């Protein structure tokens with residue numbers, strides 16, 4: 001029997017989840033991880049992200065999951081050090097993949113820092129493939145100065 005339960009991540013979990021991410025190695029947090037940004041992500045991808053809670057109802061694992069209608073994306077998988085190697089990470093990932101598959105998404109991607117060797121080993125152990133033939137090409141978008149409030153909303 002599992003000593004943890006999964007449930008959807010809701011914005012009321014933000015403080016606990018953000019604290020977990022802050023304590024997690026290999027996690028890159030930036031201005032896409034503010035409360036407002038995470039609220040927007042959850043609203044755009046209802047019910048896909050998840051938390052794992054221990055028997056005291058404390059959050060000990062979290063994952064963000066979304067899709068763009070074509071590919072699924074996982075972000076910020078983290079399990080508290082005290083609760084690792086109990087199947088929480090795998091269960092969080094599997095729950096996301098089941099939901100994406102139910103939405104007819106055929107492939108799921110994730111981003112991993114090149115120096116996160118432990119994280120990489122975890123994913124490869126779950127039958128994910130590191131696509132060495134693909135390069136991430138990225139551009140930072142500037143806020144829209146024509147917006148009335150001067151921000152990018």
Ligand SMILES: CC(C)(COP(=O)(O)OP(=O)(O)OC[C@H]1O[C@@H](n2cnc3c(N)ncnc32)[C@H](O)[C@@H]1OP(=O)(O)O)[C@@H](O)C(=O)NCCC(=O)NCCS
Pocket residue numbers: 024025026027075076077078079080083084085086087088089090091111112116118119120121122125
């Ligand atoms: C990676 C991480 C999420 C794994 O969580 P976890 O709950 O300990 O993983 P699980 O217990 O579900 O492990 C599932 C399987 O992967 C294996 N595994 C877990 N961590 C591993 C690691 N670091 N290296 C190799 N295998 C690992 C487990 O032995 C288990 O194998 P099994 O299926 O043969 O039994 C956790 O170590 C973590 O939060 N790491 C820091 C953040 C990170 O790197 N996230 C991933 C990048 S986004």
